[in-house]
Amino acid sequence: MMIYLLTMVLFGVGIYGVLRQRNLIKMILGIIIAEHAVLLFFILVGYRLNGRAPILSPDAPITNMVDPLPQALVLTAIVIGLGTTALLIALAMRLYGKYGTYDIAKIRELRG
Amino acid sequence: MVELYILLILMIIGSVVALEVKDLLSSVVALGAVGLGLCLTFLVLKAPDVAITQLVVEILSIIILIRATLKKGLPMVATGGWAFPSVIGVGFGVVLLLVAIQCFPDLPKFGEPMLRVSQHYLDQGLKQTGATNLVTSVILDFRAFDTLGEVTVLFAAALGVLAVVRTRGRKKLEQAGAIADE
């Protein structure tokens, strides 16, 4: 259970970054860290002690393998996270072009 | 599993460094270290497919992040007000941990997963699909709708980035194209 708690601490660090930081890029870094924590939690739930990777080889029989279903879901989620990061960075760069700063306190003042 | 604990603690330290350093380029480098630690953790947990994908996606997202932060004359990050937002942030973390401690005894013990559906995939995978990579048979044969959804999400993200970038009038686009590039 200690491992799950450490994963929750990583998630908490990411959310703390979103809530507390004033710079836009640091907020985006917080979202990325929270996403890493969630993917790690998925793979941790599906692990079997002394298991094998879920890939057959010509000599070893099918004995205990780890769970292949969370790995399929996480593979999809990693590529979706990349698309989300790219869209967030494009929006941040447009905001920098319009207001000249990444600081959200100043962006609130200059209502262009 | 000592190496799992070491890698997790390294990831937590790296993420705290990434969020607290004043220079933006250094924090992006620290995020790269967190991603590499995650890839090594996936290798320790016997998931090679996921580790390969995480490594190359991390490289690409670091390149995109550096593109946004590498400019001359970028001002240093200012830290905001001290007392009240800090208390709220730390209080949120404590509440999250307390709720998590209540919920975790319901999960199966670490190392003994409940393979209800996956046992059927492990037994019948080779016979029904003919693929020897069982994760592939789950992605593209047993659960192919999720892959269709993911292809749609990537398509929508590419369309979104192109729409955000090109919201300029035609005159400004020609003016910007006439100036010498970086």
Add this chain to the structure above:
Amino acid sequence: MSKERTPGMSVIVKTVTRLTAWLIMLYGINIVLHGHVSPGGGFAGGVIIALSFIHLILAYGKEMVLKKLSEGLVEVFESTGALVFLGIALLGTTAGFFFKNFLPAGEPFHLFSAGTIPLSYIAISLKVWAGLFAIFVALVLLRIDKEQG
């Protein structure tokens, strides 16, 4: 970003890029084609092929690469990949239900086995590399100076 007026990076970087860019692309194609036998698959292979083109843009500057491979061609690749994937799924309806694997599953551990899975992976890799390359070109062409007005 550089003080001289020649685009791209220095001579050492350009010479090494000429030796490594095609190696990376060949490795990516290998990972895509062996997706049903060894770990990897279409997503990782597509990102690796996109990284080889991004390697060329970073070393030689964006005009020289975009002259050979214009943005319209990249968008044609992306749409082709998505349509081929959807077509394979719809062809399964003639044999049973949506997404049914209708080609024969051959012997395991061979390259031409497992029905429609290698074809689906080729279509997915086309879509992933074209989409990510289009995103990167759009972010490079966006100029970050302050606009007036």
